[in-house]
Amino acid sequence: MAEYVGSLESEVTSTRAERAGFHQQIADLEEVAEALRAQLEDTKRSFNTYSEHIEAEKVEDVDLESLDVAAAYRLARKEAPDNLVFLSEADDSVTAFSSYKSPRRLYEALTALSELVAAWKNDELGTGFGEYFAARGYEYSKNNPAATARRTKRHYQRSVDGEVVTMQPHLKVDQASSPDQCLRIYWWRDDATRRLVVGHVGRHLPD
Template identity: 40%
Template sequence: MHLSTHLAARALTDRVGAERSAWQGAVRLYWPKFQVDANPYEHKYWTPNRLLEDDEALIDELRRWLGSVSAASVPENPALGWMRAARRKALAESGDIPDWVQEYIETTDAELRGLREERDDLKEDLAAALTDVAAMREQYALVSQYSTKPAAEDGQSAAPSDADVSALTVAEAYEHAKAEIGDDLIFLPSADVSIKKFSEYKDPGKLHKALLDVANAGRRWGDGTLGKPFGEFFTDLGYGYSAKNPAVRDRRHKRHYEVKYKDNLVVMEPHLKVDESTGPDQCLRIYWYLDEIDKVIVIGHVGRHLPD
């Protein structure tokens, strides 16, 4: 993110509060008459993950939202209203309109005004309903990703058991691992994208454990307590590991190993070989970049074997 963009985003957050702002690639739709004390769910919010899942979702939903809310709001062309009023005035002045017709016209006009007022009320109700639906979907997605864990005796949330994780989908196991790992690893958006293409992997529990093991290695490397090379550490845990990969220097395949980190392209060379199944969606690899300055492992890909 450019500095000016970052400062502008920070200023917006300071002004409206984190709940009503948008950050880390998110998008929020602010309706007219937005106030800093507004209910945040009244102003639609697209999370970075939702945008990564489908880059057309934002445009499609904006069309549906704005179209449904504005379709009934188009006012009558002023020229048509003027022509209708002029014709009515001319007829009234000519004396050719019977009383019962004049009464009918006045009654119809009153009903039309009532219908327009009702339309405006329904338009507001529609906007509120669409906002409520979006809010409930966001909350449901959050609950689905982070299902409630049983409380441990010390009051902290207990990690899910192996059996619990094995019953999850690949995406859910991945999100559970990220939640448990916290700041011990950095997960790039490219990793979130790669896991969505790996939904048929046969062992979510193994994926979950592998990520926790990488986080453990990264934490120990960061604080200087690893005590051995990465290769030896992972071999002791039963994994294969490669610190170097010739494919990253092959011009045909290099682009698959490049990811954006801190506004720079970096190369993922170290990777964990979690298993050696032959199916393309069963051969799990975790690729990362080593940030030697901040001493942290930066995960860029979790999924199938990258081309080499």
């Protein structure tokens, strides 16, 4: 009997030692896993930094004079802050404005709008919209009677978050006599979230 008990005790001791070995292996593996996770995070950060650098280089290397209207619009839209929103109607209006002869001017106007929105969001604007645009050589209108007139108001209405809104503020980029060379940018201003929703980038809307 004593011999049997001693055998069991020996097996228990062996099992405990084996289990302790497993625990140590698990602990070692967890350390390795933690090191790999940290390495993965470092790799992700490096990749993101590299991607941002590459994207910045791409933008800096762009020859604005070589862009057509659609490409200038896409570039400006890509660079826009989150609180400058472009509706599908804006995309469509740019497509219809393909004969515009100054893609660079379109890009610069949208970039000015992006810079205003970013400053407005961060309480860094320091002036009104009109003064901001005037300093950059643009004419800005806060209100537009045609946007509320019965005959023309439908041209200024857009759906935003399921609600119909009216675009009154707009930037007068050109004063050309030909409609296809007279760029206008219309938007709806959302003061609650400090965003501008662009609904038209193209020829001036009916008045």
